[in-house]
Amino acid sequence: GAGVSQSPSNKVTEKGKDVELRCDPISGHTALYWYRQRLGQGLEFLIYFQGNSAPDKSGLPSDRFSAERTGESVSTLTIQRTQQEDSAVYLCASSQIAGNTEAFFGQGTRLTVV
Amino acid sequence: GNSVTQMEGPVTLSEEAFLTINCTYTATGYPSLFWYVQYPGEGLQLLLKATKADDKGSNKGFEATYRKETTSFHLEKGSVQVSDSAVYFCALSSGGSYIPTFGRGTSLIVHP
Numbered sequence: 001g002a003g004v005s006q007s008p009s010n011k012v013t014e015k016g017k018d019v020e021l022r023c024d025p026i027s028g029h030t031a032l033y034w035y036r037q038r039l040g041q042g043l044e045f046l047i048y049f050q051g052n053s054a055p056d057k058s059g060l061p062s063d064r065f066s067a068e069r070t071g072e073s074v075s076t077l078t079i080q081r082t083q084q085e086d087s088a089v090y091l092c093a094s095s096q097i098a099g100n101t102e103a104f105f106g107q108g109t110r111l112t113v114v
Numbered sequence: 115g116n117s118v119t120q121m122e123g124p125v126t127l128s129e130e131a132f133l134t135i136n137c138t139y140t141a142t143g144y145p146s147l148f149w150y151v152q153y154p155g156e157g158l159q160l161l162l163k164a165t166k167a168d169d170k171g172s173n174k175g176f177e178a179t180y181r182k183e184t185t186s187f188h189l190e191k192g193s194v195q196v197s198d199s200a201v202y203f204c205a206l207s208s209g210g211s212y213i214p215t216f217g218r219g220t221s222l223i224v225h226p
Contacts, residue, residue, distance in 0.1 A: 033213065042218035043158075043203070056213060091157065098212035102148060103205075105158040 002026075006092050006106035013082055013113055021077040021109045025094030032075050033103060034067060035091045043091065049075060050098055082113045116141045120204045120217035127194055127224050135189040135220045137178075137204035145208035147171075147180050147187040152201045152219070161189075161202070199224045 005024040013019050025032050034046040045059040049069045060066070064082075069075040079086055089110050093103040120137045127133060139145065149161040149171070162171035167182035176191045187204060204217040 031212070035216075043216040045213060045215075048213050050212070093158075093214070095207075095214075101146070101207060102160050102163055103207070103214045104160075105150075107157040 004092055004094055004104050004106035006090075006109050008109060009107060010110045011112070013111070015084060015113055016081055018078065018080045019082055019111065021079075021090050021092075021111070023075045023077070023092030023094075023106060025073065025075070025092070026104055027073075029094035029096055029104070030072060031095045031098040032069060033093045033095075034075070034077050035093065036061075037089045037091055037108070039088070046077070046090075048098070079111075082111075084113045087111055087113045116145070116206060116208060116213075116215040118204050118206055118215055118217040120202075120220055122218070123201075123221035125220060125222050127222070129196055129224055129226050130193045131224075133189070133191040133194045133198075133222065135202055135204075135222070137187045137189065137217060139185050139187065139204070139206050141185075141206055141208050141215075143208040145206040147178070148205040148207065148214075149176070149178055149187070149189050150203040150205055150216075152203065154200070158203065194222070194224045196224045196226055198222060 032049040035043040048056045064080045067077045089108040091108045093105045095101045095103045146165045148163045150158045151161045162173040164171040164180035170179045201219045203219045207214045
């Protein structure tokens, strides 16, 4: 596609429910990243994919968070048993290769846990 | 590991004032340096970049020079406009880490 696409753009969910956030990277980009941005804060790294494998999951805040990527394309970030502190904008970015290249960002998914 | 430190905001200026947002970094390997901008309600987009020492990145009147000796990449603009109001993120990316590292962001508010 022309750019990184994320869906949904907004998600309101009840505490304790599971949510899935989707990211479609730019075609041909092998590296994919998920970040979290809390209100008024910087970017918090969550997970990095190189192809379909995730060499670095160090940023996932708890075992309620998981992510996968299939076909070196679409990625899904899943948050189980959501908590209010999970409320944030979840940003996805992709790049042609990992390291030394610019990242292209999607518009983000604004998650609100009520 | 890699890290980026940028000045805290908000930075509040009048239109046509001179802007500097400081950014310093630590990195393994030889990083590429970036400034991203996030306009209200929008995603991050690349503003400018530099890939080697003494390179100057520029775009939309903004400039930043890759200073290896001081490990800095300060963002400057000679005359800001109201439309420049946004959050600016300094970032680096290196082959040693593979994960783009971002500063905390600096909010710029420009008044007419």
